[in-house]
Amino acid sequence: MNYPTLTRIGKLGGLDSEGYHHVMIKPDYRNMFSGLEDVYLIFNSDRVFYVTIVKKKQSERKTWVKFLEDGIAEEQPKHKDVILAIAQDAEVTTAAELDALLGYQVVFGEESIGTIEDYFYNGAQYVLQICDRNGKELLIPYVDHYIQSVLSGLQSVTLQNASELIALYQSESVPE
Numbered sequence: 797m798n799y800p801t802l803t804r805i806g807k808l809g810g811l812d813s814e815g816y817h818h819v820m821i822k823p824d825y826r827n828m829f830s831g832l833e834d835v836y837l838i839f840n841s842d843r844v845f846y847v848t849i850v851k852k853k854q855s856e857r858k859t860w861v862k863f864l865e866d867g868i869a870e871e872q873p874k875h876k877d878v879i880l881a882i883a884q885d886a887e888v889t890t891a892a893e894l895d896a897l898l899g900y901q902v903v904f905g906e907e908s909i910g911t912i913e914d915y916f917y918n919g920a921q922y923v924l925q926i927c928d929r930n931g932k933e934l935l936i937p938y939v940d941h942y943i944q945s946v947l948s949g950l951q952s953v954t955l956q957n958a959s960e961l962i963a964l965y966q967s968e969s970v971p972e
Contacts, residue, residue, distance in 0.1 A: 801883070802836055802844075805829070808878035811869050816853060816860035819880055827891055829859070830917065838879040839871060894922055894938065897946065897953060902926050902936070904955040904962060910934060912953065924953075934965045 805825040809818030821829050830852075837845040851862040872878055894915045901908050902924070910928035915938065917923075922938040936942050936958060944956035955962075 802838065802881040803883070804838075804879050804881050805835075806880040808837060808868075808872065808880055811872070812860065814862075815869075816851070816862050817868065817872075819859050819861050821859060821880070831922070832882065836881040836883070837868065838881055839875045843871075843875075845871070894924075896948075897924070899951065900946075901950075901952040902955060903952050904958055908952075909955075909962060928965075932965065934962065936961065 804822075806819055806821040806829075809820055811817055819829075833849050835847060835849065837847055839845070845865065845868065847868065848864040849861045850864045853860045897912050898914070900912045902910050902912060910926040912924050913927045913933075914925040915922050916925070924936045924938050926934040926936060928934060936955065942955055942958050942961070944954040946953050
């Protein structure tokens with residue numbers, strides 16, 4: 797079995813009365829942490845859990861998470877440090893990466909449909925705000941299903957599977 801190379805992004809801390817674990821995230825990874833759902837917990841060199849974060853909260857400038865999986869609270873006291881990690885090849889979108897796309901042309905098929913004006917995070921994924929030639933806004937989720945490629949040299953983003961989404965925005969029934 798192949799194991800991914802893991803990048804350490806922080807540590808797992810104590811458990812509160814509501815079942816949330818305190819996480820201490822390295823400064824370089826704090827922005828991208830908001831978009832993470834799946835992480836690795838490294839208890840020691842031979843004990844690694846792949847877990848899903850189902851809830852996050854901020855309290856007194858601390859970040860707390862709740863995991864889908866059971867057994868973490870029981871395993872944690874057996875180890876001095878529990879490392880929080882992601883797969884090194886994980887494609888985690890950061891705000892800095894999306895900032896670089898502002899002004900890029902968006903292409904679907906053979907046609908330029910507009911320019912990326914802004915983006916936002918909707919709690920599940922980033923969403924690109926595209927302004928078309930007529931000044932109408934289109935919202936396209938920044939996920940593999942819709943994003944075929946990003947061509948930095950051409951300053952363009954190529955879409956796929958977006959015909960129904962584009963048609964929805966071009967129809968008369970969409971309120972502005």
